[in-house]
Amino acid sequence: MTATMREFRDRATIAIEDVRLQTALEAATGRFCTARAAALAKLPWVEAMRDQFKAMRAATLANLAQHLEQFERQATAVGAQVHWARGGAEACAIVTGIAQRRGVTLVTKSKSMATEEIHLNTALAQAGIQPVETDLGEWIIQLAGEAPSHIIAPAIHKTKEQVAALFAQELGQTELPADIPALTAVARQMLRAKFLAAGMGISGGNLAVAETGSVVLVTNEGNGRMVTSAPPVHVAVIGIEKIAPTWDDAALWLSLLARSATGQPMSIYTTVVTGPKRAGDPDGPEEVHVVLLDNGRSQLIGSKYEEILQCIRCGACLNICPVYREAGGHAYGSPYSGPIGAVLSPLLFGLEKYPALPHASSLCGACKEVCPARIDLPRMLLELRADLVAQGLASPVEQFLEQGAALTMRSSRVWQFVTAMGRWGQRPLLQNGRLTLPASLNPVGERQLPHLAAKSFRELWRQGEV
Amino acid sequence: MTARTEILQRLRAQRREVNVPHPWQSRQRFDDLGQQFAAALTAVYGKVYLAASLEEASGQLGQLLAELGARRVVANDELLLSALDPAARWPDLVWHIVGQTPGDLRAFAAAADVGLSSAAAAIAETGSLLIASGPGRSRLVTLLPPVHVVLLPARLLITDLFTFIAARGGEMPANMTFVSGPSKTADIEQTMSIGVHGPKQLSVILYQE
């Protein structure tokens, strides 16, 4: 996947012209924003808590190797197996290897951005293993063969009619009523059978706690509990940056995560997995594996972009982002969309593949304001834009125009000359003093373009008209 | 070079001395933990019944099982529940007590009407029940049946997550879940729908001893 300027604009235009999608996006993101604000307002010390959280995340990243080793020691001590993966292919090989060793043909998955990032489902399918997404939203987009369009609400772009059609097809029926409780019941029934039949459960991890070697999973549906309880093997794939050194740190993390994401004080299920089932446990997986995924993250430690690794994937920056709210998630061409995706995708997957994303922002700063870790996303977008220019990834036309304009503006005399030429040059284009872009050239309607005034301010000043 | 060595080397090269912030100290204060717990859980569609004694609680449990029309009940083998001896008390129902009743626990739980358990603790602020795995405590009992009923003595109530963390013992169970309501989703058109994978109903009988 990539996001060139053309691709981003084309995909965004499709979203902008889709009235149903626009209505759904606006309503969903608006609801998340309102719920988040209300939930945070109930904590009298929330701003101090965010400062504390940021300080904790920064301190953890500065000493990440030590915390990862501690996690590994503790997890191993309780019988979990810890694996390290430099990149996506390596991580996929580890997971499919475990499945093949156990003779697994069906795996159930709970929602995980890390496995989206490494395209684990494709790798599993290629190895003859059927992966079934069990988060309702993820399952919907898996059936549709699409990518998630929101970090926490992956099927935000689908209507109930579209979902009914997908489910009917999966069931081999001609039609299902577009009734949300009924569709939920269908999913419950169909996926219940998968949970009980699966030979392996795969999850991501919202965080890992070094102190006890635990992986923490947050879900509302209960699929996180299912994949970690029903199958004989559980594999968690988690980015190396998602470490909380202690349970005090984890408590702080959990206090902000659900509130920032959905406005819930706590998600319905917060599951803590600490190794496989113990002697005397009536059920639970015999094997627990944790795959620590690097995939470009360690390169960011110590760089000007290290702060981005403080992200906990709550999605608050997507919901507030005016660009995301119009363009939708698919425009970004990455599992990570919105402001976090605009920074993370070029950093993890290559700036040359995602040259449009640093520009997919009006730099309004709303993302930074709602981020639980106060990550300075606008600052990083600016840095990425400078990197685009420095690495010669900006288009030659843009470079010529920018450099030319700057040269012009370094002298007010040249500037006056050029603008005077512009005044003369724009005359044939103006009609009744307006420069109009017709609706046929603009998806959202006619627009008046900026043009030069008949007299500049400096002329008026010199002529004593001010 | 192994992946582990390579990743750790790269991270170690960037290691910095930093001041680690002290643990978060501010705490919520609730005058009545039971009331706060009930309010928080009710707000997320959980049901809370209050009882003045274990005897009254067991009466409410019997009534609840009758109202649900429960036939098959799977129960964790916990001290609290064994004191109640539910199988003897409600002999008309088909019981599977974890570790005691012979037969396939998983198959029984998958077809049970109600899962019955206690909890290791309950967090008042968020209305969360702490369900931990261990001997006699099955994960599937509290997960597979459409209804999960919890008998909760009031002494297990604690203020918030931080208080729980501070008081927690050293060792973690293999699986510990904070349950804060019945299973729900809003993945189709952002419309709330209850009971997608986990229990559709969560009823807590909170009693004084």
Place this chain on the structure above:
Amino acid sequence: MNPIALFVTCLVDQALPEVGVATARLLRRAGFQVEFPQAQTCCGQPFFNSGYRTQARELAQHTVALLQPYEAIVLPSGSCTAMIRLEYPHLLADNPRWYYAARRVAAKTYELSEFLAKFAPDFLADHKLETMPLVSSKSPITYHDSCHMNRMLHLRAQPRAALRAAGYEIVEMAESERCCGFGGLFSVKMPEVSNAMTVAKLRLARQTAVTTLITADPGCLQQMRGMVCPGDGLVVKHLAVALEEALSGNAEEQEQ
């Protein structure tokens, strides 16, 4: 007080001169001696924001050298004020001489409503009293918080206080802080998304049923004005123009 410098911004200079005129007149009414340093061009923000650091640095140096002699600098733009005040020192940090010069200029640079609130706190209200007969009843307006002015300079109360003192009644729109879609060169690079954002913003403004939308940033002004259909009844005005109209008694003339 010594003369203050008016930095009108390149956009106002070339495309929206009436905003500069209103700003200068307003400052004179408040008793300040206003100068227009003729060599001014652009603060460099468009270059900085699109990654052209070298070009931005050159314009920053040009501007710092130009504005250094003045006691105070006033801009009719929150965004350009934020550039000079918050970005210049970073941009020029490599050279100590330029860095300190940038810090000094940054410290005396003000957005218009901020300047009035700080140095002429009673001027609008007093002026209003003196000219009472000229100005009719309160006209309702709604106010758009431009992003950099709001989130980088934290100026929310000042523009509103100025508008109220000048006699306007503010009808707050929902999400007044939501971006109008301008974003500088963002509006050129991604016009579809930018315009869709403007449509969303104008929808919120229209929900107030008020016909005048005020903003303190020329960029937002031009963006929103561009997407207002002729004849749909919504007028977008710059803060300086609205204030000057109220004080000169021109608002009624224009509306009639």
